[in-house]
Every structure is written in C-alpha cells, then in structure tokens.
Amino acid sequence: QSALTQPASVSGSPGQSITISCTGTTSDLGGYNYVSWYQQHPGKAPKLIIYNVNDRPSGVSNRFSGSKSGNTASLTISGLRAEDEADYYCNSYTTSDTLVFGGGTKLTVL
Amino acid sequence: QVQLAESGGGVVQPGRSLRLSCASSGSTLSHYALHWVRQAPGKGLDWVAAISFDGSVKSYADSVRGRFTISRDNFRNTLSLLMNSLRPEDTAMYYCARDGSPYTSSRWDDWGRGTLVTVSS
Numbered sequence: 001q002s003a004l005t006q007p008a009s010v011s012g013s014p015g016q017s018i019t020i021s022c023t024g025t026t027s028d029l030g031g032y033n034y035v036s037w038y039q040q041h042p043g044k045a046p047k048l049i050i051y052n053v054n055d056r057p058s059g060v061s062n063r064f065s066g067s068k069s070g071n072t073a074s075l076t077i078s079g080l081r082a083e084d085e086a087d088y089y090c091n092s093y094t095t096s097d098t099l100v101f102g103g104g105t106k107l108t109v110l
Numbered sequence: 111q112v113q114l115a116e117s118g119g120g121v122v123q124p125g126r127s128l129r130l131s132c133a134s135s136g137s138t139l140s141h142y143a144l145h146w147v148r149q150a151p152g153k154g155l156d157w158v159a160a161i162s163f164d165g166s167v168k169s170y171a172d173s174v175r176g177r178f179t180i181s182r183d184n185f186r187n188t189l190s191l192l193m194n195s196l197r198p199e200d201t202a203m204y205y206c207a208r209d210g211s212p213y214t215s216s217r218w219d220d221w222g223r224g225t226l227v228t229v230s231s
C-alpha cells in the first residue's frame with residue numbers, strides 16, 4: 001500500500017489556475033475511476049471536492065475540476081482565491097479492496 | 111449532510127487497547143460504507159479501515175491489520191474501532207467518514223471532527 005505521489009507544494013496568484021498531480025500505479029489509480037480529491041484547512045476535517053475522477057459534490061465550486069490519464073490524476077483549480085489556500089489530498093481505491101492517499105499538497109495563494 | 115461525532119480518544123500506554131466510536135445525529139448510516147482515517151500530527155491523511163453497509167465486508171491497512179477491528183451497529187447507528195497492541199506510531203487524530211456507496215469507494219461525503227489518540231508511556 002504505497003502512497004500515491006503528489007508534489008509537496010504548489011503556489012499561484014489570485015485569479016490564476018493551478019494543477020496538482022497525483023501519480024499511482026495500475027493497481028490503484030490507473031486501474032479504477034474511484035479517484036477523489038479532498039481539501040483540508042488547518043485544524044479542520046477534510047472536505048470532498050472531487051470524486052470519480054471528475055465529479056463534483058453538490059455545493060462545490062465549478063472552479064474545481066479533475067481528470068485522469070493513465071496512472072496520473074490531476075486536480076485543477078481555476079480563478080484562485082485566498083480561501084483556496086489549504087492542503088489537498090488525492091485518494092484511490094486499490095486492487096486489494098483498500099484505499100490509499102497521496103502524501104498531500106500544500107497550496108499557497110500568493 | 112450527515113453529522114458525525116467521534117469519541118473515545120485519549121492517552122494510552124504502548125501495548126494497551128482503546129475503542130473509538132463514531133455516532134451520527136439525525137441521519138441513518140445503515141445504507142453506507144464507513145471508514146476510519148487517521149492523521150498523525152503535522153502529517154498527511156492515512157486510511158485505516160472500512161466496513162460495508164451491512165458489516166459483511168471489512169478491509170484494513172497493512173499497518174493495522176491484525177491489531178485493529180472495525181465494526182458497526184446499525185440499530186444504534188454507530189461505528190467502532192477497537193485498537194489493540196497500540197504503538198507510538200498509532201498516535202494521530204482519528205476521523206470517521208461516511209462513504210457515498212454501500213460498499214467501499216473513494217467518495218466520502220461526510221467526516222467527523224476527529225478524536226485524538228496519543229500512545230505514550
């Protein structure tokens with residue numbers, strides 16, 4: 001159950017777009033469309049922002065979008081806002097009927 | 111939205127046991143799979159265990175398999191995690207999360223606020 005690979009940090013200015021990558025293997029992310037993204041602000045519980053690669057829960061801004069190609073999933077945030085500054089985690093179902101998270105990416109809005 | 115509340119955390123010595131609970135207020139959990147996820151201080155999220163809507167299917171992370179047991183009581187609308195043979199590396203905030211499906215998926219719509227477990231002598 002090796003963790004999915006995410007960049008430790010990304011940054012962008014208000015109004016810009018950023019993309020966070022999440023790389024796995026054919027045994028997890030590459031083999032299923034059960035890929036989700038979670039946003040976590042300091043001291044708070046995680047919040048679901050993308051599921052099934054590119055679906056958004058009700059109430060989540062359409063500035064958040066997801067995609068997947070092969071063993072790599074991506075989260076794109078467009079029109080960056082100060083409130084988007086948070087940690088972002090990808091996760092995926094695996095062939096072992098388990099779940100695995102990425103190591104997390106800290107987004108800084110400059 | 112389902113409100114989840116964890117309880118049972120605290121300070122425990124290495125090798126001892128602890129039972130965590132997760133309860134829902136106002137909404138039934140019986141149609142959904144449930145998960146435990148932990149986060150060590152200053153670290154990332156770490157999936158711990160999951161249980162299907164009816165309790166028939168359980169899965170565990172390698173790091174806790176054989177030591178932790180997940181269970182649920184759909185009559186009482188609660189989820190539990192029995193943690194045996196605790197190690198210092200089990201120190202973390204433990205969250206319960208509600209899956210969007212009856213069986214395990216990666217879509218977890220609702221999360222509790224967490225309960226802190228500290229394993230230390």
